[in-house]
Amino acid sequence: MAATVQITFDAHDPGTLATFWAEVLGYELDPPPAGFDSWDEALDAWGVPEERRNDRSAVSDPDGRGPRLFFQRVPEGKTAKNRVHLDVRAAPGLQGEERMAALEERCEQLVAAGARRVRRFEPGPLDAGWIVMQDPEGNEFCLD
Numbered sequence: 001m002a003a004t005v006q007i008t009f010d011a012h013d014p015g016t017l018a019t020f021w022a023e024v025l026g027y028e029l030d031p032p033p034a035g036f037d038s039w040d041e042a043l044d045a046w047g048v049p050e051e052r053r054n055d056r057s058a059v060s061d062p063d064g065r066g067p068r069l070f071f072q073r074v075p076e077g078k079t080a081k082n083r084v085h086l087d088v089r090a091a092p093g094l095q096g097e098e099r100m101a102a103l104e105e106r107c108e109q110l111v112a113a114g115a116r117r118v119r120r121f122e123p124g125p126l127d128a129g130w131i132v133m134q135d136p137e138g139n140e141f142c143l144d
Contacts, residue, residue: 005067007086010078011137014071016114018057020136021069023113024088027059030068078138087130087144096123103131103143110143 011017022029036042043053055073060066091102100123107117114136123129131143 006070007067008070008072009137009139010074010076011071012073012077013054013137014057014073015054017135017137018059018069018071020114021071022059024110024115024135024141025059025061025066025069027066027069028062030058030060082140085139086141088141090143095128099123100129103129106143107131107133 009017009021018029021027032039032042036045040053056071058068058070060068088106090106091099094102100120107115110133111117116134116138118132118134118140120131121127121129128144133141133143135141
């Protein structure tokens with residue numbers, strides 16, 4: 001049986017980061033457990049105090065193809081460059097200026113959603129070109 005993958009992010013604000021990545025990937029926030037109409041209803045029933053209700057959040061691909069993303073609150077901040085990052089395929093199949101224009105358009109949308117643009121890499125003989133970005137908590141990702 002093939003293994004499945006969940007990608008976990010350490011975060012200061014799991015709810016906000018989950019909402020951002022749902023926007024980036026076209027994912028949806030995970031629904032509340034069966035028998036509950038909302039997460040607040042479930043957390044009330046479980047006795048989770050108000051100050052702990054943003055300790056974790058998750059988003060999933062509505063088509064069930066991509067990995068689930070899980071966000072967990074941690075006390076420490078990010079201190080160095082990611083050793084692993086996500087490449088968001090924003091211009092599959094496109095080349096040259098058409099590709100870079102599509103990446104720039106998506107970059108603008110994500111900046112409006114809270115991302116930060118870091119650097120653009122131009123197309124070359126071995127590379128198609130990409131844009132390095134950071135999510136609202138500084139995690140690097142690339143528009144590819």
